Amino acid sequence: MIQAITNFYSSTGFSAIDIGQVLMIIISAVLIYLAIKKGYEPLLLLPIAFGMLLTNLPLAGMMDGAVYDSTGAMAQPGGLFYYISQGNKLAIFPPLIFLGIGAMTDFAPLIANPKSLLLGAAAQFGIYITFFGAILSGLFTAQQAASIGIIGGADGPTAIFLSSKLAPELLGPIAVAAYSYMALVPVIQPPIMKALTTKEERMIKMDTLRSVSKLEKILFPIVVTLVVSLIVPPAATLVGMLMLGNLFKESGVVARLEDTAKNALINIVTIMLGVAVGATATAEKFLQIETIAIIALGVVAFGFGTAAGVVLGKIMNKLSGGKINPLIGSAGVSAVPMAARVSQVVGQKENPSNFLLMHAMGPNVAGVIGSAVSAGVLLSLFG
Amino acid sequence: MIQAITNFYSSTGFSAIDIGQVLMIIISAVLIYLAIKKGYEPLLLLPIAFGMLLTNLPLAGMMDGAVYDSTGAMAQPGGLFYYISQGNKLAIFPPLIFLGIGAMTDFAPLIANPKSLLLGAAAQFGIYITFFGAILSGLFTAQQAASIGIIGGADGPTAIFLSSKLAPELLGPIAVAAYSYMALVPVIQPPIMKALTTKEERMIKMDTLRSVSKLEKILFPIVVTLVVSLIVPPAATLVGMLMLGNLFKESGVVARLEDTAKNALINIVTIMLGVAVGATATAEKFLQIETIAIIALGVVAFGFGTAAGVVLGKIMNKLSGGKINPLIGSAGVSAVPMAARVSQVVGQKENPSNFLLMHAMGPNVAGVIGSAVSAGVLLSLFG
Amino acid sequence: MIQAITNFYSSTGFSAIDIGQVLMIIISAVLIYLAIKKGYEPLLLLPIAFGMLLTNLPLAGMMDGAVYDSTGAMAQPGGLFYYISQGNKLAIFPPLIFLGIGAMTDFAPLIANPKSLLLGAAAQFGIYITFFGAILSGLFTAQQAASIGIIGGADGPTAIFLSSKLAPELLGPIAVAAYSYMALVPVIQPPIMKALTTKEERMIKMDTLRSVSKLEKILFPIVVTLVVSLIVPPAATLVGMLMLGNLFKESGVVARLEDTAKNALINIVTIMLGVAVGATATAEKFLQIETIAIIALGVVAFGFGTAAGVVLGKIMNKLSGGKINPLIGSAGVSAVPMAARVSQVVGQKENPSNFLLMHAMGPNVAGVIGSAVSAGVLLSLFG
Amino acid sequence: MTLLERFADPDLIVQMEFSQKVLASTYVALLGMGITFLALILLWGVIEIQSRLVAGIDKKTEAVKVAPKAKAPEVKAAVTEDLELVAVITAALAAATGQPMNQIVVKNIRRIAGEQPAWKSAGINAQFFKRM
Amino acid sequence: MTLLERFADPDLIVQMEFSQKVLASTYVALLGMGITFLALILLWGVIEIQSRLVAGIDKKTEAVKVAPKAKAPEVKAAVTEDLELVAVITAALAAATGQPMNQIVVKNIRRIAGEQPAWKSAGINAQFFKRM
Amino acid sequence: MTLLERFADPDLIVQMEFSQKVLASTYVALLGMGITFLALILLWGVIEIQSRLVAGIDKKTEAVKVAPKAKAPEVKAAVTEDLELVAVITAALAAATGQPMNQIVVKNIRRIAGEQPAWKSAGINAQFFKRM
Numbered sequence A, B, C: 001m002i003q004a005i006t007n008f009y010s011s012t013g014f015s016a017i018d019i020g021q022v023l024m025i026i027i028s029a030v031l032i033y034l035a036i037k038k039g040y041e042p043l044l045l046l047p048i049a050f051g052m053l054l055t056n057l058p059l060a061g062m063m064d065g066a067v068y069d070s071t072g073a074m075a076q077p078g079g080l081f082y083y084i085s086q087g088n089k090l091a092i093f094p095p096l097i098f099l100g101i102g103a104m105t106d107f108a109p110l111i112a113n114p115k116s117l118l119l120g121a122a123a124q125f126g127i128y129i130t131f132f133g134a135i136l137s138g139l140f141t142a143q144q145a146a147s148i149g150i151i152g153g154a155d156g157p158t159a160i161f162l163s164s165k166l167a168p169e170l171l172g173p174i175a176v177a178a179y180s181y182m183a184l185v186p187v188i189q190p191p192i193m194k195a196l197t198t199k200e201e202r203m204i205k206m207d208t209l210r211s212v213s214k215l216e217k218i219l220f221p222i223v224v225t226l227v228v229s230l231i232v233p234p235a236a237t238l239v240g241m242l243m244l245g246n247l248f249k250e251s252g253v254v255a256r257l258e259d260t261a262k263n264a265l266i267n268i269v270t271i272m273l274g275v276a277v278g279a280t281a282t283a284e285k286f287l288q289i290e291t292i293a294i295i296a297l298g299v300v301a302f303g304f305g306t307a308a309g310v311v312l313g314k315i316m317n318k319l320s321g322g323k324i325n326p327l328i329g330s331a332g333v334s335a336v337p338m339a340a341r342v343s344q345v346v347g348q349k350e351n352p353s354n355f356l357l358m359h360a361m362g363p364n365v366a367g368v369i370g371s372a373v374s375a376g377v378l379l380s381l382f383g
Numbered sequence D, E, F: 001m002t003l004l005e006r007f008a009d010p011d012l013i014v015q016m017e018f019s020q021k022v023l024a025s026t027y028v029a030l031l032g033m034g035i036t037f038l039a040l041i042l043l044w045g046v047i048e049i050q051s052r053l054v055a056g057i058d059k060k061t062e063a064v065k066v067a068p069k070a071k072a073p074e075v076k077a078a079v080t081e082d083l084e085l086v087a088v089i090t091a092a093l094a095a096a097t098g099q100p101m102n103q104i105v106v107k108n109i110r111r112i113a114g115e116q117p118a119w120k121s122a123g124i125n126a127q128f129f130k131r132m
């Protein structure tokens, strides 16, 4: 009888749980709280956090690989998350997310004002300053530093895509940092924006954007795919799928596919990608000094990206003779559409009749292209 | 010319069909009839039956594996069902079904009256009595007996999950028996319920369930995942995905994911899981004495599960001083929501103003958790 | 510095692009134009064309296989299209498309007038005459000739299914030809139809179709699956899935599954199948004399299929004593529903009160079954 | 090795003479069209037979339907659904008024504006009572 | 090798005697029912505790809610949404009238017919402001 | 082996000196920002050119649109759709009245309440005429 109880006890998770796993479960509970109560990017943070919880349950084996016997036949299939996580490991999920995002995104503000592309480029500066910092910390290889830097791209799928390829062992903390800081954009950006601009600059009203014809909208995804992929071939997968989704939307002839790309397909992939990312965050991988460094470097990335965008905005304002509100520069980090909203809100505080939202959408979506390009560069250097 | 006709004839299914396949095609036609005309769990029985039909067509090779040449290159891809059935073989489909079910299920009646959990546990007795019977029949290994027993869990995905892992060779008959008996719950349960209860007991009216706050509903899936997975780690996959789906629903912040989990995703997986289950039911595997034993044991499982639930209901009624109608005990077998409806209908026959439905939903959903726990126990013993 | 610029240049697509890839990008742009502006089967042509564009971007590696190191571990995952294209390579996508098409198709006009099946058979003549031509050209093996011939089946998924199995190297041009000619049916068919019929024949009005009972509609998919699969077992996959989808529709008890089969699932698979087909059309495979031969043979296939259907229509009209309008024969090529519309339009030109649409739907859907049967025959001969 | 086997072998077909290819292709065309016609003619026959059988069944069913017994299950279903509605309403009233459920008796439900819309009952069924 | 290990081995179970099988099956049944009950009883306890804790929190929250401060975030959210609406309307007006946006000042928005339907705001949010 | 190659090798980077790492990181940052700017500036240029070309095309098209010929295809499409509608209505009437279809001639269709809603025509097209 005592033997049976002992046997049973040793089969429960209580016998095998360690302090790291307890900590991870607490962390995942905190993330669930932030996702639900604070609304931190819940579409991804909730699946990630729950995946994190499940992967840290002792003996549950959600991430175990398949077991083969001596003849090579499968003796025991792998855990559910092992199979789902192949979609990240093989870099399949992030491009499919981009397909759906492309089908949701309106690039008209960028087409109407293509100068915004400069701001979308400038804001990628956070990526490289963070890369620099990560290298100098001495904790990371170049591959890992590149993956950490891409947090500054403020674009979840791009960060997951690059990390899966360059540093899968850091996927968990990088994804958590990326999505958390994207949710914190309204907290991180405003002080930097105010510190770098004058009241006069923040009050600048911008001219109405011209309307964009259907033909331009259809040509845009094709042209972007060609130009970007020819200059930075490793960016072709992300940019290509983003632009295919957008072509579905703008062509107007495949409404069925557009609808599925931005609903059923992206939702299914989001669930899978989320739990699979969370599943990589086991205690032994997550509870490391590196994770704290990543969290710290992530905020640096967002800060410098914001600053670079605003500074270039100021320069462009000068050159244009005062017609560009530098506040739209911060939207260049991506974090669509949160960063554009922040530009709007900060601008309106100085001048209640100031409406920067549409102008900020240009740099905002340009930032998505910008970080995909930077991811491509890093991939070609360190892939 | 005669040669050509002979050649052609030998390439047709007519030349190769055997009596077993004819029988299987007839059985699948009967199942299609039951699914469509009698409404027996058509969402799964129809795909299962059609998969069964297709897999028994001679020379069609729907379940053939891939053929490789001597260099290891693929000479011929496998049949469609071979690839689809990997989702069951690798135990991927049932947890995804559970994700969708979680997103559809309201656990409030259980949270309001957590005593119901006892009834959900008691009704799992059918699993073990059937296991006992299967072992004593001498026809089955312990793995097979466990898979047969789980029919008494009255929960399709759990039965398919466990059978795929422990006894894939019996998957066909077990799934057919499980879904058929779930459809037959209104026939199987009432006589047992009436035999074990007095008219007075059946007439007992129960107090209104208290309302459940949003916070409780959000905490519930997290708590259940933790408690169940720590006690029975192998149940983590099923219970975790069920509860993730429920968290999607109750959190209220990821309506997109909830919607997809309970519509597009569950439907796609249901189609795949259904045809793949049917595809395992080839004549040589299905037309065995074991299948008849499984059919016979399945009804035993449902009967004893019902009885155990009702008996515990009677005991709890005694202990509570007459405030619990024992009829809600039978709902503990799961078979959501059919078994709860049966409790309602049987109770109302004695007393037209008696409304047990909501009270029976508590044991009903508890039964889902209960069978997942039992599946976990059997998996840890025989996996 | 110059070294850095040289290095960077050699990493761009500009350094590696060749004239073939430029040509392919132009071709894909033309196909995008045709899909969007001319409405040529955009649901498939748009994804195909975009896949073609992406696969021909130099150094992007969208179709690269995975790289393994000496220990057998994966050093670098494959490109996105490499993984997606497994769904075609393993012949998984076309049957899933057929599942959705089955859920959308109303076979009542065929059940009401099963003689239409003869026209659906006759119009497959184009397949074999094209096979003949392809063999005699001396450019193709029998497997390739069979895949080219199936263009005459005027049924995209069937053509992709057969080509993937028999001649995957020709998948790109065959799919492009098949979908282009399906879009061109209103141009190709009318002159042939007019040349082969008299004005009197074209003016024949046909009797109203009888109404078809629900039971007949439910039995139809089961019966077709059985009969076709027994006679031509390799056709079971395509016909079986088509009929399963139709059974979802007609049974009326699995509306959820029907809805998903004909929406989310078919759309997801269409996107994947489309880009994966396009991805096979690399410059070195596509820019061959064989492609021109395939384009030329494709129009032959459609022409002879149309002619054969119309000629049998004339014969049946004679035998029936003038009650069958031969114009419905051309609809037998499939190309649902375009070919049936063409019958309607050509008939109405002679006689504005002539409504052939519903009568032409019979041969039209029969043509789908007919080409699946022919694909099965070719598969059993050359698979 | 037969002509067709050599024809089907990508390595051997190149060695075949033109006339042999013509012969083999003709054979394939005849066989293919033959089987396609055979299959679809057989299907035609089966569907014709089926239509007649079904027509027979339908006539019988119609005859049976005239008998009063036929309406019973429908009524029963309606009653069951009404009872469920009563249960749901009772629970809702109890929750709203705070009274214990066994103190409330719903005696009669009258549908306002005639028919309950189909989507509503579908919705209730789907939400409360349908899962896998 | 324990009884249970032999029982769990498909090759060895056939050699076991009937009485051994009875014993092993009984053990499995007791263990299985025992753990199932244990897990669900534990769950019962945890849910009871949780319900009480939550009831406590809810009471506190309600008390807090009475204080005027509690309404602030809601109002702020409404204002933010209104400002966005102003932005969208301004942009639309500018586009429609062809005037530059900084010439147009939207001073006040009055919602016609009271409440804005929920789906509309959801729609705007989803289309304009929600992505991953 | 260049500095960058050693930098990119996880085994060799640990042996690099701090100053080398600073150099390599600076190089990466310059290269990365440079290429990102280059790509997006090029894109800017291409979009500007495209906008001008499109503006030119649009002007031409507008000019062409004034000519009466432009409306022809639209009318034709409408006629085709109407004919199909006639076909469907005829079939429906025939089915409903039990008369053979060639006895019924639909002479005119008048749409009640003006425009046919878009979803309806989309629905008919999707159901009857659209597949893959």
Ligand code: NA
Binding pocket: A152, A153, A154, A155, A332, A333, A334, A335, A367, A368, A370, A371
């Ligand atoms: Na960015």
Ligand code: NA
Binding pocket: B152, B153, B154, B155, B332, B333, B334, B335, B367, B368, B370, B371
């Ligand atoms: Na159960």
Ligand code: NA
Binding pocket: C152, C153, C154, C155, C332, C333, C334, C335, C367, C368, C370, C371
């Ligand atoms: Na065809």
